[in-house]
Amino acid sequence: MQPLAAIAAAVILLGIPFWLIVLTASKDQAEAFSPDLSLPTRWQLFENFGTVFQDGRMLAAFGGSVLVMVPAVLGVLILGSMAAWILGRRRSKPLAFVYALAISGIVLPPAVVTIVLLLRQLGLAGTAVGMIGVYMGMYMSTVIFFVTGFVRTIPIELEEAARVDGAPPVRVFVRIILPLLMPVLATATILICLYIWNDVFYALFVVGGRLDTLPLNLYQVASSGLYLQNWHLIFAYIMLMSLPLLIIFMVAQRKIISGITSGAVK
Incomplete structure (x- = not known):
C-alpha cells in the first residue's frame, strides 16, 4: 500500500498542476479568465501556441x-x-x-x-x-x-x-x-x-x-x-x-x- 500511496501523492501533487496548465493553455480568453480543471469548450492549444510564438x-x-x-x-x-x-x-x-x-x-x-x-x-x-x-x-x-x-x-x-x-x-x-x-x-x-x-x-x-x-x-x-x-x-x-x-x-x-x-x- 505504501508504494501506491506514494504514487497517488505524486500524481496529485504534480499531475494536477500540470493538467491545469494544459487545460488553461487550451482555452480561449473568456474560459481561461478563472483557471480551473473544467474542459475547454473548444480545444485551441496550438492556436494559442502560434499566437504566443508570433x-x-x-x-x-x-x-x-x-x-x-x-x-x-x-x-x-x-x-x-x-x-x-x-x-x-x-x-x-x-x-x-x-x-x-x-x-x-x-x-x-x-x-x-x-x-x-x-x-x-x-x-x-x-x-x-x-x-x-x-x-x-x-x-x-x-x-x-x-x-x-x-x-x-x-x-x-x-x-x-x-x-x-x-x-x-x-x-x-x-x-x-x-x-x-x-x-x-x-x-x-x-x-x-x-x-x-x-x-x-x-x-x-x-x-x-x-x-x-x-x-x-x-x-x-x-x-x-x-x-x-x-x-x-x-x-x-x-x-x-x-x-x-x-x-x-x-x-x-x-x-x-x-x-x-x-x-x-x-
Missing part, C-alpha cells in the same frame, strides 16, 4: 536564454570540476577551509545590490558577459559540492598510472578524470540549466531591458496589453518555455539518477 517575441528571447545559459553552464562545469578534483584529492586543513568556503554559496544568498554595483564598476552591467559571470559565481558551489564527493570515489591508482606514463596534470584530468565524472556532471548540468532557464529575478536586475531571456520576456509581456488577463496565452507561453528542458530531462533522466546516487552513497 506576437510574444519568443524566438529572440529563446536566443537570449541560450546565449546566457550555454556558456555559463559550460564554464561552471569545467572550472568547478577542476577545482573539485583538487579539493577531492588533497587533504589538508587549509584546503578543508577552502572547500567549506567554496560550498558556502549553496546556503548564502547572493547580494543583488553588490552584484549590480560591481558589474557597473566593471562595465559589464546589462551585458550577456556580466550575466554569465553572475550565474557562474552563483552555481560554482553546486558543482564543487556534487563533484568533490564523486572524485573521492575514483581510485587514485588510475591517476598514478597515467603520471608514471608521463601524462601532465591537464591530460590526466581530461583523459582519465573527466570521462568518469560524466554521470555527476549530467546531474549538475540539468539542475543548473533549470535554475538559469527559469531565472527572472537576477536577469531583471542585471540585463533587464537590454537582453531578453524567456522568463524575463514572459514577465514583460505578461504586464503589457497583449497578455494582460490573457491567462490562456500566459500558460501557453509557460508550456513552450518548459518544453526544451522537459525533453532534455526525459532523455537524460537515467544519468541524472545515477549521478545523484553515486555522489550521495559512495
Whole structure:
C-alpha cells in the first residue's frame, strides 16, 4: 500500500498542476479568465501556441536564454570540476577551509545590490558577459559540492598510472578524470540549466531591458496589453518555455539518477 500511496501523492501533487496548465493553455480568453480543471469548450492549444510564438517575441528571447545559459553552464562545469578534483584529492586543513568556503554559496544568498554595483564598476552591467559571470559565481558551489564527493570515489591508482606514463596534470584530468565524472556532471548540468532557464529575478536586475531571456520576456509581456488577463496565452507561453528542458530531462533522466546516487552513497 505504501508504494501506491506514494504514487497517488505524486500524481496529485504534480499531475494536477500540470493538467491545469494544459487545460488553461487550451482555452480561449473568456474560459481561461478563472483557471480551473473544467474542459475547454473548444480545444485551441496550438492556436494559442502560434499566437504566443508570433506576437510574444519568443524566438529572440529563446536566443537570449541560450546565449546566457550555454556558456555559463559550460564554464561552471569545467572550472568547478577542476577545482573539485583538487579539493577531492588533497587533504589538508587549509584546503578543508577552502572547500567549506567554496560550498558556502549553496546556503548564502547572493547580494543583488553588490552584484549590480560591481558589474557597473566593471562595465559589464546589462551585458550577456556580466550575466554569465553572475550565474557562474552563483552555481560554482553546486558543482564543487556534487563533484568533490564523486572524485573521492575514483581510485587514485588510475591517476598514478597515467603520471608514471608521463601524462601532465591537464591530460590526466581530461583523459582519465573527466570521462568518469560524466554521470555527476549530467546531474549538475540539468539542475543548473533549470535554475538559469527559469531565472527572472537576477536577469531583471542585471540585463533587464537590454537582453531578453524567456522568463524575463514572459514577465514583460505578461504586464503589457497583449497578455494582460490573457491567462490562456500566459500558460501557453509557460508550456513552450518548459518544453526544451522537459525533453532534455526525459532523455537524460537515467544519468541524472545515477549521478545523484553515486555522489550521495559512495
